[in-house]
Amino acid sequence: MPLLILKLTLTPLLVGGASLAARRWGPAIGGWIVSLPLTSGPVLFFLALGEGPAFAAGATVGSLLGMAAICAFVLGYLALAQRGPLASLVAATAAYALAAIALAPVAGLPFPLLVLGVAVALLGVLRTLPGPSAQGATRAHPRWDLPARVIVGTGLVVLFTTLAPSLGPFLSGIVTTFPVYVSVLSVFEHLRAGRTGAIEVQRGLLTGLFGPVAYYTVVRYLLEPTGVAVTFSVAVVVTGLVGVAALRVVRAGVANAATSDLELEPDSV
Numbered sequence: 001m002p003l004l005i006l007k008l009t010l011t012p013l014l015v016g017g018a019s020l021a022a023r024r025w026g027p028a029i030g031g032w033i034v035s036l037p038l039t040s041g042p043v044l045f046f047l048a049l050g051e052g053p054a055f056a057a058g059a060t061v062g063s064l065l066g067m068a069a070i071c072a073f074v075l076g077y078l079a080l081a082q083r084g085p086l087a088s089l090v091a092a093t094a095a096y097a098l099a100a101i102a103l104a105p106v107a108g109l110p111f112p113l114l115v116l117g118v119a120v121a122l123l124g125v126l127r128t129l130p131g132p133s134a135q136g137a138t139r140a141h142p143r144w145d146l147p148a149r150v151i152v153g154t155g156l157v158v159l160f161t162t163l164a165p166s167l168g169p170f171l172s173g174i175v176t177t178f179p180v181y182v183s184v185l186s187v188f189e190h191l192r193a194g195r196t197g198a199i200e201v202q203r204g205l206l207t208g209l210f211g212p213v214a215y216y217t218v219v220r221y222l223l224e225p226t227g228v229a230v231t232f233s234v235a236v237v238v239t240g241l242v243g244v245a246a247l248r249v250v251r252a253g254v255a256n257a258a259t260s261d262l263e264l265e266p267d268s269v
Contacts, residue, residue, distance in 0.1 A: 027189045027197045031204025032250045034181035036243060037212040040066070043176045044219055045232055053223045055169055060216040061111070062173020065103045067118045067209050070179050071125040072099035074202045077186060078129070081198060085190035088198065089183060100174045107170055111220055118213055126206050129199055177212075179205065204250050211243035 040063050048056035076095030077088045106114070167175060182205045189197035218235040 027185070027193070027200040028204035028207075028250050029247075030185050030189075031182060031201035031206075032208040032243075032247055033204075034179075034185060035205045035208025035211065035246075037063075037215050037239065040173070040176040040212070041215060041235075041239075043172070044216075045228070047172065048223060048228050048232075053228065057220055057223045058169035059173040060220040061107050061114065062170040062175075063177050064111075064114055064118055064173070064213065064216045064220075065107060066100070066174050066177025067213055068103055068121045069096045069099040069174065070177065070182075070209065071121045071206070072096055073179055074125055074206060075128070077198065077202065081190070081195040085187040085198065088190065089187055092183070096178060104170070111217070115213060115217055119210070122206055122209055122213075126203070129203055129206075207250050208243060208246045210246055211239045214242045215239040 044056050044059060044063065047059055073092045073096040077092035080087045080091040106117075182201060185201045186198040189201050215235045215238065218238050219231055222231040222234060
């Protein structure tokens, strides 16, 4: 029951807050916000309380490899972005599932190697994205836009996290890291601002995912020797520090894009 209450309160706040932030500061900032481990993080916490530290520590492998599967998600979305948000989302979801299956055999590798591999994957996919750019013509936000985002996002989170505990540690980690929030934001930004808006959401996401990588690493190595309270306190602090550094990178990219577009505008004299 506590986890259900958390899902039903935190998810609307997160999806709504990220959507409003994207309206105010751009979709890349919205993507950065939803990169924070606000689904998998609480799930690991409740798994540690309910299933024990060993189970939760084991789930960090799936959570970490879920970051690599998210890289496949972004590439899948990008591949069909010209065909619209529905085709893009289907391709991205299929890419995530296939990557999760393909990554299962490497789950037994030493955790530091997995961390290194995920970091390289994040950097590699970031380099494949088109350069940051200011959005072109956009549609006004209809009144149903924000409520629809909240309802869709909350429903998906409840579904995935309800299934997760019955799947075992590895699959629990994979399922709870499926990019629910970024799926919602990407589709709605795609509908409103076109391909550019969706790509900027995912740029912010990929940059911010270094924070969750740090989070899972802390939980992996501290949970069993130090206990729940110390581990998750340290994990939150470390994730916050990494997240702030990532936010600076995202904001610098947005600022550079805006400056470049201003320089390209013809003189109005």
